[in-house]
Amino acid sequence: MRTWDVIIIGGGIIGLSLSIALRKRGARVLIVERGEPGREASYAAAGMLVECSLETPPALRPLATASAQMYPEFVHELQDESRVDVDLRDDGTILLCPPDHAQGRAGFSTENQLPSPLSAFEPALADPQQAAIFLKERSVDPRALAAAALKAAKHRGVDISSGRAVTEVLISDGRIAGVRTEKTSYAALAVVNCAGAWAGDFGPQRFPTRPVKGQMLSVAGGPRNTARHVIRSPEIYLVPRSDGRVLIGATVEEAGYDKRTDPAVIEQMHRAALRLMPALSGARMLEAWAGLRPGTPDNLPILGPTATPGYFVAAGHFRDGILLTPVTAHVMAQVVTESRPDYDILAFSPTRFQL
Ligand SMILES: Cc1cc2nc3c(=O)[nH]c(=O)nc-3n(C[C@H](O)[C@H](O)[C@H](O)COP(=O)(O)OP(=O)(O)OC[C@H]3O[C@@H](n4cnc5c(N)ncnc54)[C@H](O)[C@@H]3O)c2cc1C
Known part of the structure; x- marks a missing residue:
């Protein structure tokens, strides 16, 4: 043998x-x-x-x-x-935070200030006045x-x-x-x-x-470069891919080994994404899925x-x-x-x- x-x-x-x-x-x-x-x-x-x-x-x-x-x-x-090509992107992350959290968040310093006003840095966001921090993070497919x-x-x-x-x-x-x-x-x-x-x-x-379920969806086909950076808000995150897709996620659920998606939950996340970035309404929903994070x-x-x-x-x-x-x-x-x-x-x- x-x-x-x-x-x-x-x-x-x-x-x-x-x-x-x-x-x-x-x-x-x-x-x-x-x-x-x-x-x-x-x-x-x-x-x-x-x-x-x-x-x-x-x-x-x-x-x-x-x-x-x-x-x-x-x-x-x-x-x-x-x-x-694994689409390693180096555009960084915009972290949108509730106003009371904007100043002096532990571990974040002046280098986390946005390089330009939010309205110029990520123009498609619904609210260009909201508090935001910049993080030099990458993303990958x-x-x-x-x-x-x-x-x-x-x-x-x-x-x-x-x-x-x-x-x-x-x-x-x-x-x-x-x-x-x-x-x-x-x-x-x-x-x-x-x-x-x-x-x-x-x-x-x-x-x-233990499995920790996460549901997500992706949209595609809207105006190009609608989202330029990864955007994390208290409710959802948006992750753009270079081929024009935008991923929207994600739930964190204790649901055993169940990998089914719930249309109501997907719809809720989609709506939250449109509230954050209305221009995404021009994109069609491509896919919804769920996966199991290995929790400890x-x-x-x-x-x-x-x-x-x-x-x-x-x-x-x-x-x-x-x-x-x-x-x-x-x-x-x-x-x-x-x-x-x-x-x-x-x-x-x-x-x-x-x-
Ligand atoms: C919705 C969602 C969003 C996420 N987003 C991010 C993110 O943005 N950034 C990040 O860093 N991480 C993210 N994660 C977490 C990340 O996906 C996982 O931590 C990572 O993929 C774990 O990799 P793995 O190889 O350990 O597990 P898996 O990819 O699950 O691989 C385990 C493999 O083991 C196999 N297997 C199981 N049992 C057996 C067996 N008895 N015999 C043989 N094979 C077996 C399975 O079939 C599977 O292929 C996310 C996860 C989810 C679900």
């Missing part, structure tokens, strides 16, 4: 990117994906690379900053290898990013098994031996659980990940070795998995290949849940 150095469970953006980082270190890698690679949370995401928001837990900020800095190089490499990572992984010789779920992680003599699917078994020296919201579904350790009890990812020798986890990236992809791939490849990690990931250890 063939043995891989590393089996990765789950072909989302985290598993795909880690597979590439491991191949670069010479490992023979197999991804075992239940469905089609890159079609779950990584397909549903908006792709904002939010380095620091009021929701970002302080413990996550160093990794978030490191990952944001790694993005241009990460994307350059993926695009080069895959020939897929996560669907294209996952497609690029899949192509690059194949190009680098990563093996991929799609269409069968891992049902069991195999242990022999107290250490990892491989994985079993409904159909067959695969042997490996190390296994990394990158199964996103499903990471807790199989043993030997049950990680406390403390909103921090789960990264590192488990109590079972050879068994690792990189899951639970909640609302920031697209942002955290480069640093996760980098540091987890170091951990799995027993190199000294460049970043301290102790705060994200699976053992914090005393499994």
